Amino acid sequence: DSGVTQTPKHLITATGQRVTLRCSPRSGDLSVYWYQQSLDQGLQFLIQYYNGEERAKGNILERFSAQQFPDLHSELNLSSLELGDSALYFCASSPRLNTGELFFGEGSRLTVL
Amino acid sequence: AQTVTQSQPEMSVQEAETVTLSCTYDTSESNYYLFWYKQPPSRQMILVIRQEAYKQQNATENRFSVNFQKAAKSFSLKISDSQLGDTAMYFCAFMKQYAGGTSYGKLTFGQGTILTVHP
Numbered sequence A: 001d002s003g004v005t006q007t008p009k010h011l012i013t014a015t016g017q018r019v020t021l022r023c024s025p026r027s028g029d030l031s032v033y034w035y036q037q038s039l040d041q042g043l044q045f046l047i048q049y050y051n052g053e054e055r056a057k058g059n060i061l062e063r064f065s066a067q068q069f070p071d072l073h074s075e076l077n078l079s080s081l082e083l084g085d086s087a088l089y090f091c092a093s094s095p096r097l098n099t100g101e102l103f104f105g106e107g108s109r110l111t112v113l
Numbered sequence B: 001a002q003t004v005t006q007s008q009p010e011m012s013v014q015e016a017e018t019v020t021l022s023c024t025y026d027t028s029e030s031n032y033y034l035f036w037y038k039q040p041p042s043r044q045m046i047l048v049i050r051q052e053a054y055k056q057q058n059a060t061e062n063r064f065s066v067n068f069q070k071a072a073k074s075f076s077l078k079i080s081d082s083q084l085g086d087t088a089m090y091f092c093a094f095m096k097q098y099a100g101g102t103s104y105g106k107l108t109f110g111q112g113t114i115l116t117v118h119p
Helices: none
Strands: A005-007 A010-013 A017-022 A033-039 A040-051 A053-057 A064-067 A074-080 A087-094 A110-112 B003-005 B012-013 B019-021 B024-026 B032-039 B047-051 B062-069 B074-079 B088-096 B113-118
Touching: A005 A087, A010 A017, A010 B047, A017 A087, A017 A110, A033 A074, A040 A064, A040 A074, B003 B088, B012 B019, B019 B113, B024 B074, B032 B062, B032 B074, B047 B062, B047 B074, B074 B088
Parallel strands: A010 A110, B012 B113
Antiparallel strands: A005 A017, A017 A074, A033 A040, A033 A087, A040 A053, A064 A074, A087 A110, B003 B024, B019 B074, B032 B047, B032 B088, B062 B074, B088 B113
């Protein structure tokens, strides 16, 4: 158990809908990262927050947004869902900005029908 | 931009044997980290081993060791005394190290290698 908690573990929804994925980092970790894993794109970095502030952005679509709250949990919002958004979405956390070590949650499996 | 290439989509090994997974990367950066992550069927990503580019000594973690060749941009993982629990997808990953030793968690992953350990 990495200490990173993601909910829900599985989610099935329809095209055009909006979903929110939630992540609670390890106790004391200030950084939260979101990654997308799909069969065709592999593992892609989406976005990173540090202590509530956005720090780095990757290949995140405009239909997607994220935030980190004062209690350090984070949410990834996916809207106007398309079939191609079906993927495993991972959250990871790390204790310091200058660390190279990330701790991943078990992921949220999103299926868009 | 950095790229990470794992040329072996699948590998298999007998229990107790040794196996080496290959990884090459391309970058113009001088300071970076390299990682091997393991993703078992439970799907959680687990850090196996980590190497800082400025360190010449190869990292070792119990049965796992790396062969880091910076000039060749090669970073292979050796698993000794393979166990059934080592069966998983293994990902090689790269992270740039910014000035002051900071990093921003932007891992660039390879395509992965599925390792199956047979009894």
